[in-house]
Amino acid sequence: MSDEPLEIVIPMDLRFKWSAGPHLGHFLRELREGNIVANRCPECGRLQLPPTPVCGRCHVAMGTDWVPLSTKGTVISYSFVVDPMYDAGIGDMRPVPYTIAAIVLDGGPDVAFFHRLEEKDPEKVRVGMRVEAVFRPPGKRQGLMEDIIHFRTID
Amino acid sequence: MKKKVGIVGVARTSYGKRPEAHLQDLSFEAVQKVLEQTGLRFTEDGSGIDATVSCSQDHWDGWTISSKNAIDGAGGHLRTEEKVAADGAYALYYAVLCILSGHHDCILIIAHTKESQVDGRLIENTGIEPMYGRMLGLDFTTCAALQARRYMDERGITPTQCARVVVKNRKNAMGNPAAPVSEILTEDDVLTAPILADPIRVPEAKPVADGACAVIVATEEKALQWTDRPVWVKGMGCCYDRHYPGYRDLIDPLALRKAATMAYGMAGVSDPRKEVDLVELSEYFAYQELLWCEGLGLCPEGEGGKLVDSGATGPGGDIPVNPSGGLLAGVPVNVAGLDRAVEAALQLRAEAEERQVEGARTALVHGTGGACGQMHCVLVLGR
Ligand SMILES: [Zn+2]
Numbered sequence: 001m002s003d004e005p006l007e008i009v010i011p012m013d014l015r016f017k018w019s020a021g022p023h024l025g026h027f028l029r030e031l032r033e034g035n036i037v038a039n040r041c042p043e044c045g046r047l048q049l050p051p052t053p054v055c056g057r058c059h060v061a062m063g064t065d066w067v068p069l070s071t072k073g074t075v076i077s078y079s080f081v082v083d084p085m086y087d088a089g090i091g092d093m094r095p096v097p098y099t100i101a102a103i104v105l106d107g108g109p110d111v112a113f114f115h116r117l118e119e120k121d122p123e124k125v126r127v128g129m130r131v132e133a134v135f136r137p138p139g140k141r142q143g144l145m146e147d148i149i150h151f152r153t154i155d
Numbered sequence: 156m157k158k159k160v161g162i163v164g165v166a167r168t169s170y171g172k173r174p175e176a177h178l179q180d181l182s183f184e185a186v187q188k189v190l191e192q193t194g195l196r197f198t199e200d201g202s203g204i205d206a207t208v209s210c211s212q213d214h215w216d217g218w219t220i221s222s223k224n225a226i227d228g229a230g231g232h233l234r235t236e237e238k239v240a241a242d243g244a245y246a247l248y249y250a251v252l253c254i255l256s257g258h259h260d261c262i263l264i265i266a267h268t269k270e271s272q273v274d275g276r277l278i279e280n281t282g283i284e285p286m287y288g289r290m291l292g293l294d295f296t297t298c299a300a301l302q303a304r305r306y307m308d309e310r311g312i313t314p315t316q317c318a319r320v321v322v323k324n325r326k327n328a329m330g331n332p333a334a335p336v337s338e339i340l341t342e343d344d345v346l347t348a349p350i351l352a353d354p355i356r357v358p359e360a361k362p363v364a365d366g367a368c369a370v371i372v373a374t375e376e377k378a379l380q381w382t383d384r385p386v387w388v389k390g391m392g393c394c395y396d397r398h399y400p401g402y403r404d405l406i407d408p409l410a411l412r413k414a415a416t417m418a419y420g421m422a423g424v425s426d427p428r429k430e431v432d433l434v435e436l437s438e439y440f441a442y443q444e445l446l447w448c449e450g451l452g453l454c455p456e457g458e459g460g461k462l463v464d465s466g467a468t469g470p471g472g473d474i475p476v477n478p479s480g481g482l483l484a485g486v487p488v489n490v491a492g493l494d495r496a497v498e499a500a501l502q503l504r505a506e507a508e509e510r511q512v513e514g515a516r517t518a519l520v521h522g523t524g525g526a527c528g529q530m531h532c533v534l535v536l537g538r
Contacts, residue, residue, distance in 0.1 A: 083351045
């Protein structure tokens with residue numbers, strides 16, 4: 001009798017139906033319309049992006065003080081991802097390489113927005129570059145982060 | 156601290172990949188070792204271990220209430236067992252509170268993870284909120300890459316300084332029998348290694364590891380009775396920041412500063428650089444060692460790079476950081492922070508063999524979890 005190690009492979013495909021709730025829900029519905037909105041804390045005045053029901057700092061309900069942000073912004077950090085990674089947005093491994101970035105949108109200085117950049121040439125991406133969101137065509141948006149295809153360079 | 160809590164035993168498995176081992180084999184192996192070392196048993200009359208605190212994660216185990224995988228080996232059969240589903244440093248923190256409360260006198264802490272059984276990046280993708288970050292394919296590695304870039308851009312940290320952390324920790328790991336990494340790298344090796352998520356290269360990320368580690372803590376009275384080399388928990392603190400990395404200024408590890416301030420205040424440490432003899436911290440990525448050194452107050456803000464350049468954090472430096480090789484030597488997640496305590500205790504008991512920091516009296520232990528260091532736990536240990 002052999003005592004080779006036995007490893008049993010069991011895949012798990014868990015399907016969740018997440019509720020976005022009123023705050024993230026509003027953000028995603030606005031995204032579907034081609035807008036990016038944050039909500040403002042009634043106490044400290046800080047913007048939350050993505051919007052949440054409560055300001056962690058002040059522990060107060062965020063309410064509905066919605067602030068539209070520009071779809072243009074400035075890259076404050078980025079990474080060229082070259083190791084394949086499962087991506088819930090497409091339900092599969094996202095083809096590499098792609099560029100993920102932290103972007104401060106105009107009008108939203110408190111928080112960084114995350115998304116991909118169109119630019120995949122490491123020589124052409126830098127901190128401080130100006131970018132703009134490119135949305136899917138109106139009929140193709142679903143109220144998901146994927147409604148933005150990526151951010152394109154604008155300078 | 157008014158009352159003292161002592162570490163009376165530490166043990167662990169080796170951390171290489173273990174295809175032959177069931178999850179329960181891993182934790183039981185570490186538990187058996189620490190029982191053998193201390194001579195303690197699970198008892199109900201106060202003569203041994205009163206209760207168990209375990210640390211593991213459902214997602215990593217692929218099994219909800221993951222502590223049940225290990226319950227028998229952990230001495231949890233018809234006994235008190237509680238799970239902390241975060242880093243092992245938090246499990247130690249919680250066990251110390253259980254003793255300080257007077258509810259228990261002696262606790263076994265056991266942490267396990269078998270990373271090799273699943274693609275860890277899928278697991279860490281589920282560590283990100285689903286409808287925003289997870290939809291972008293963010294995981295702890297891509298988030299870390301964004302933090303690393305920002306840190307390098309804003310503070311002038313260079314790829315070479317990050318590579319120096321890898322070189323130092325790999326070299327240190329050669330003296331650590333539990334560490335699975337077996338190859339010393341040069342700065343050049345690191346700087347030309349394949350990219351994972353730029354600017355992070357493969358050797359700058361913690362390698363995959365399997366294993367478990369166990370620690371026994373007890374009241375002062377019992378610790379003195381059971382060991383002639385007790386290690387005391389002198390101070391501790393933990394702090395959470397907000398989940399979305401976009402809400403945080405990623406170059407300011409505010410939660411770490413607060414956790415450290417709590418631990419230092421409790422331990423009466425006013426200048427950690429001078430008063431601490433060694434640091435075992437949780438660097439899941441090389442740049443984090445530099446950033447966490449800043450957060451722990453071992454150097455001024457923005458000077459983590461200069462700190463490694465100076466050699467201060469290397470062997471023989473004035474503040475050795477990760478003489479064990481740290482997480483870059485290969486330590487499983489969840490086990491990570493508790494293994495830092497195991498290493499610190501071995502140092503303070505002068506049992507750290509090749510990696511011994513001469514005359515070590517005070518050590519810092521650090522655990523972290525979440526993307527870009529969302530939460531931190533800091534403990535000051537002393538002999
Ligand atoms: Zn607020």
